[in-house]
Amino acid sequence: MQMELRKKPHILFANTTFLKIWLAGCLSSLAISMYVLIEQWYIVHYLRMPRLLGLAMMATTVPRVVFMAFGGVMADRYKKKVIIGWSLLARVGLLVFMSGFFHLGILHFTFLCLFALLFGSLDAFFWPARDALLPSVLDQHQLQSANAFVQTTNQLSTVLGPVLASLLLSHVSYPIIFLSIALMLAVGALFMYTVNEPIQKDHLSTRATFIASLLEGQRYVRQSAYLKTVMLTFIVTNFFFVGPLMISIPLYGEEVYGGKSLILSLLQSSFASGMVAGAIGIGILNIRTHRGAAVIGLIGTEGGLLILYSQWTVLTCSIVSLFLIGVCISCVNIIVISQMQQRVPKDKIGRVMSLNTMVSMGLIPVSYGVVSLLLNGAVSLTILLTCAGMFIIALCTWLWRYGVAIRGMQ
Numbered sequence: 001m002q003m004e005l006r007k008k009p010h011i012l013f014a015n016t017t018f019l020k021i022w023l024a025g026c027l028s029s030l031a032i033s034m035y036v037l038i039e040q041w042y043i044v045h046y047l048r049m050p051r052l053l054g055l056a057m058m059a060t061t062v063p064r065v066v067f068m069a070f071g072g073v074m075a076d077r078y079k080k081k082v083i084i085g086w087s088l089l090a091r092v093g094l095l096v097f098m099s100g101f102f103h104l105g106i107l108h109f110t111f112l113c114l115f116a117l118l119f120g121s122l123d124a125f126f127w128p129a130r131d132a133l134l135p136s137v138l139d140q141h142q143l144q145s146a147n148a149f150v151q152t153t154n155q156l157s158t159v160l161g162p163v164l165a166s167l168l169l170s171h172v173s174y175p176i177i178f179l180s181i182a183l184m185l186a187v188g189a190l191f192m193y194t195v196n197e198p199i200q201k202d203h204l205s206t207r208a209t210f211i212a213s214l215l216e217g218q219r220y221v222r223q224s225a226y227l228k229t230v231m232l233t234f235i236v237t238n239f240f241f242v243g244p245l246m247i248s249i250p251l252y253g254e255e256v257y258g259g260k261s262l263i264l265s266l267l268q269s270s271f272a273s274g275m276v277a278g279a280i281g282i283g284i285l286n287i288r289t290h291r292g293a294a295v296i297g298l299i300g301t302e303g304g305l306l307i308l309y310s311q312w313t314v315l316t317c318s319i320v321s322l323f324l325i326g327v328c329i330s331c332v333n334i335i336v337i338s339q340m341q342q343r344v345p346k347d348k349i350g351r352v353m354s355l356n357t358m359v360s361m362g363l364i365p366v367s368y369g370v371v372s373l374l375l376n377g378a379v380s381l382t383i384l385l386t387c388a389g390m391f392i393i394a395l396c397t398w399l400w401r402y403g404v405a406i407r408g409m410q
Contacts, residue, residue, distance in 0.1 A: 017137045020191040022150055024084060025130055027188035029154045031091070031181045032123060033161025034168075036060060038177055039116060041169060047109055056109070059116040065361050067124035072132075072354025073213045074125060076347055080133040081195045087126040088189035094118055095182035099175035107174075128354035135341045135349060136198050141288070144338040148283025151334055155275045217351030226343070227352065229399070229406045230336055234360035236395055237299060243367025244388045245306060245325065251381055257315055270319040274326020282331045291335050292406045296399050298328045303392030310385035 013019065039060065044050045074083050098115050101107040138146055168177045221227045249267050257263045287294060302325055309321035337353075344352045374384055399406060 020195050024188040024191045026153050027184045029157035030161045031184045033158045034165040037162045037165040059113045060120040063120040064124045067121050068354045068358040071125040071128040072351035075129040075132040075350025080129040081192050081197045083129040085189045085192040087122050088185045090122050092182045092185045095178045099178040102175050128350045131353040132350035140342045143341050145283045147334045147338050148279045152279035159272050231359050239363045239367045240388045240391050247371050271322040271326045274323035275330040278327035278330030282334045298332045300396035302328045303389040306389035310382045
């Protein structure tokens with residue numbers, strides 16, 4: 001029955017294995033988005049340490065980037081459902097301890113950062129295993145639709161998580177919130193332990209050392225013109241595009257549109273809605289040809305939209321621009337991830353996916369810092385966004401002319 005499901009993309013959602021993996025991912029996304037907001041609120045309003053908020057956020061996010069590569073090695077060496085399950089259960093334990101520490105009155109900033117560090121580290125093992133598991137339970141022509149569906153719900157979880165966390169903050173205590181998030185993760189772990197993961201004959205040998213396995217994955221990437229081009233493109237776009245864009249949204253809400261919370265919410269929601277719409281659209285279209293040309297065109301469109309966005313002083317125009325940017329970003333991510341899952345051997349998929357995530361995410365915090373320095377150095381946000389958009393367009397021109405590996409992607 002499972003093999004029949006894999007041969008029929010139109011009944012993707014009848015694949016119970018995929019649905020269990022998807023549900024676990026939804027719960028994990030929802031949990032971490034709730035956790036981040038609770039962490040921020042706890043520091044700002046309970047501990048009264050707003051100036052230390054950045055340190056706690058770094059403690060949560062930096063380990064996710066640093067340990068992502070090790071998570072990829074683990075995904076190629078061991079059963080992926082076990083890695084996912086233990087990642088979820090370990091975070092359940094952390095949240096239970098946090099609840100206990102709060103009851104004892106010792107959940108101080110130092111302990112909170114320690115918990116954040118561990119929480120982010122464990123999350124780094126979840127995503128490479130999840131992304132590496134999908135190709136083994138789905139047929140290749142189902143991957144793009146599956147990734148689109150997963151990305152859609154992940155984005156919705158990111159939007160709904162803070163809302164749910166805010167509601168809980170208004171009605172229950174911190175320990176109850178911690179335990180509620182723990183319950184979500186525990187349910188996700190239960191789903192994963194009922195997954196029938198196919199036996200993979202080409203698993204990475206556990207006799208190889210972690211470092212040797214990691215280096216093997218890096219060598220594979222270096223030998224692939226396609227992977228090198230994709231990762232370089234992601235590095236550049238995240239540094240010159242994602243960083244300036246994400247910082248600009250609250251600044252535009254404050255400086256251009258009067259600093260009203262409703263306007264900021266509209267700007268952020270339009271971007272998130274665009275991400276969701278893009279994921280739905282690419283899932284319906286399920287592009288199978290000229291994917292490389294589509295990716296280059298979409299990235300170039302992002303650059304053009306960023307330039308337009310930097311010039312608008314009309315709220316409706318800014319909202320539409322952010323929505324369309326979100327659509328483009330979501331489409332690019334899904335097409336590239338699906339193509340990687342199809343092209344990379346299953347015994348290397350975990351390491352390749354984790355390396356891609358690590359290199360693409362790694363420079364975003366650096367971009368935030370550089371943008372902040374430039375803004376403090378009297379560079380206007382409009383000029384900064386315009387230059388970033390022009391650079392992205394120039395990158396796409398170069399990719400179209402010289403990036404044969406990505407332009408020829410089918």
